[in-house]
Amino acid sequence: xxxxxxxxxxxxxxxxxxxxxxxxSMVRRSKLVAFSICDHDSYEAYLEIRKLLKKNDPxxxxxxxxSAGSDGEDIHILGYCFDPDSDILGEAVERFREGRNRRGxxxxxxxxxxGIDITMDLVREIAGGxxxxxxxVADALVRVKAVEKFEDAFSHYIxxxxxxxxxxxxxxxxxxxxxxxxxxxxxxxxxxxxxAADKYINEFIGYGMDGIEVYHPRHTQAxxxxxxxxxxxxxxxxTGGSDYHGxxxxxxxxxxxxxxxxxLTELKEKSNxxxxxxx
Numbered sequence: 001x002x003x004x005x006x007x008x009x010x011x012x013x014x015x016x017x018x019x020x021x022x023x024x025s026m027v028r029r030s031k032l033v034a035f036s037i038c039d040h041d042s043y044e045a046y047l048e049i050r051k052l053l054k055k056n057d058p059x060x061x062x063x064x065x066x067s068a069g070s071d072g073e074d075i076h077i078l079g080y081c082f083d084p085d086s087d088i089l090g091e092a093v094e095r096f097r098e099g100r101n102r103r104g105x106x107x108x109x110x111x112x113x114x115g116i117d118i119t120m121d122l123v124r125e126i127a128g129g130x131x132x133x134x135x136x137v138a139d140a141l142v143r144v145k146a147v148e149k150f151e152d153a154f155s156h157y158i159x160x161x162x163x164x165x166x167x168x169x170x171x172x173x174x175x176x177x178x179x180x181x182x183x184x185x186x187x188x189x190x191x192x193x194x195x196a197a198d199k200y201i202n203e204f205i206g207y208g209m210d211g212i213e214v215y216h217p218r219h220t221q222a223x224x225x226x227x228x229x230x231x232x233x234x235x236x237x238x239t240g241g242s243d244y245h246g247x248x249x250x251x252x253x254x255x256x257x258x259x260x261x262x263x264l265t266e267l268k269e270k271s272n273x274x275x276x277x278x279x
Contacts, residue, residue, distance in 0.1 A: 002258075002260065002261075003031075003032075003033045003261050004032060004033065004255060004257070004258055004259050004260065004261070005032060005033050005034040005035065005241075005259050005260075005261055005263070005264050006027075006030070006032050006034075006035045006036070006241045006242050006244070006254055006255050006257065006259065007034075007035070007036040007038070007061060007063065007078075007080065007239050007240060007241040007259065007263075007264070008036065008038045008063075008065075008078070008190070008213065008216070008239075008240070008241025008242060008243045008244075009023060009027075009035060009036065009037050009038065009241060009242060009243075009244045009254060010037070010038065010039055010040070010243070010244060010245045010246075011023050011037055011039055011045040012045075012127075012128050012130055013037075013039045013042050013044045013045040013048075013130040013131075014039035014040035014041070014042055014065075014130060014131070014133060015040060015133050015134075015135035015136075015245060016039070016244070016245045016246050016247075017245065017246030017247055018246045019128075020037070020045040020048040020049045020052070021048070021049075021052060023037065023045070023049070023244075023254070024049050024052055024053075024057075026254050027057075027058055027254060027255075028057065028058070030254050030255035031255070032058045032254070032255050033058055033059065033261050033264075034058050034059035034060070034061055034261070034264050035058055035059075035060065035061065035241075035254075036060070036061040036062070036063030036080065036241070037049065037060075037063055038063040038064060038065040038078055038190075038241070039064065039065065039130075040065050040066075040067060040076075040133065041064070041065070041066060041067055041093055041096035041097070041100070041131065042064065042093050042096070042097065042130065042131060043062065043063070043064045043084060043089070043093065044130070046060065046062055046063065046064075046084055047084065050084075059264075061080060061081065061264065061267075062079075062080065062081055062082050062083075062084045062185070063078065063079065063080050064078070064079045064082070064089070064093070064180075065077070065078050065079075065190060066078075066079060066171060066176040066179070066180070067096075067168050067170045067171070067176075068170055068171050068172060068173040068175070068176040069170055069172070069173065074195055075173055075189075075195055075197060075200065076189075076190035076191070076195065077173060077176040077177060077180065077187050077188070077189065077190065077209075078187070078188040078189075078190045078213060078239070079176075079179075079180035079183070079185045079186070079187060079188075080185055080186045080188060080239070080267055080271070081184075081185050081186050081267060081268060081271035082180060082183040082184055082185025082186075083183050083184045083185070086182075086183040086184070088179065088182045088183045089179065089180075089182075089183040089185075092179055096131065096169075097131040099168070099169040100131040100132050100133060100168070101131060101132050102169075103132070103166050103167075103168060103169070104120070104123055104132035104133075104136070104137060105120060106166045107134075107137050107158060107164050107165075107166050108120060108123065108137070110163065110164035110166070111137075111141075111146075111157065111164045114157070114163060114164065116141070116144070116146045116157075117144075118137070118140045118141070118144055118146075122140050122143065122144075123136050123137060123140050126139045126140055126143070134153075134154070134158050135150075135247075137153065137158055138150050138153035138154060138158060139153075141153040141157065141158075150247065173200065173203075173204055173207060174204075174207040177204065177207045177208055177209055178207070178208070181208060184271075185271070186210040186211065186237065186267060186270060186271055187208065187209050187210050187211075188209070188210060188211040188212065188213055188237065188239050189201065189204060189209060189211070189212050189213060190213050191213050191216045191218060191219070191243065192212060192213070192227060193216065193218060193219040193220070193223040193227070194216070194218045194219075201230065201234075205234060205236070209236070210236065210237050210270065211231065211236045211237030211238060211239055211267070212227050212230060212231050212236055212237075212238060212239070213227075213238075213239050213240055213241070214227040214228050214231060214238040214239065214240050215238075215239070215240020215241065215257040215258065215259045216240060216241070216243060216251075216257070217242060217243060217251045217252035217256065217257065218243075218251065237263070237266055237267055237270060238263050238266075239259070239263055239267065240257050240259040240263070241257060241259060242254050242255065242256045242257050244256075
């Protein structure tokens with residue numbers, strides 16, 4: 001089998017179940033050539049794994065998944081090859097963390113008004129030190145037996161039109177792309193096929209978007225070919241990955257997508273070219 005890469009993996013620092021160390025163990029067993037942790041609005045897992053890497057481990061590519069959009073839109077912009085020690089991005093993700101924690105507190109207040117009393121301490125315990133997100137609240141709802149299954153928490157309470165839903169404090173797509181570029185990174189539209197984001201591609205190109213996530217477990221073969229063709233026509237990079245979360249039935253297993261190594265080569269070539277041009 002040809003060597004592959006996985007440029008979209010989540011850990012417990014956002015809404016994944018596995019710790020960075022556990023994800024690294026899985027990556028080692030998967031025989032990947034390279035991988036990227038793209039937690040939501042956080043790259044703390046990247047910094048942790050960077051310290052754990054050994055000589056013959058797969059290459060670790062800096063990655064993040066920034067939330068963007070408004071009015072119920074669920075648009076995500078992936079950032080790659082940025083400077084992980086950049087104060088620009090570091091300060092931004094810290095603001096996101098604070099915003100997510102405030103959002104969690106408001107959701108718990110709304111749930112309490114509905115007769116479901118969940119303490120912030122329990123949610124923090126579930127989050128394990130990461131910024132609080134809806135999956136952590138969903139796990140807490142299961143823990144206190146307010147719902148039977150993880151998915152029920154979203155359909156009954158914290159989904160988009162649920163009685164305890166609270167919108168995220170998002171960047172606009174243009175702001176997300178600009179932030180990634182200011183940190184010397186490349187901006188890629190995440191899983192457009194499941195975000196119904198085709199209508200935004202031209203707009204995002206105008207903001208300087210660098211690529212499209214072509215390979216994704218929820219993209220059909222026809223969608224994959226469609227986005228590959230768009231990338232080719234518009235001179236955009238193509239990326240992809242499993243979008244692994246460790247939750248049953250949610251996206252793919254690490255290394256499950258046939259993402260060719262050449263796409264990382266192209267990503268790094270453009271990153272080097274852009275950085276040389278800005279120096």
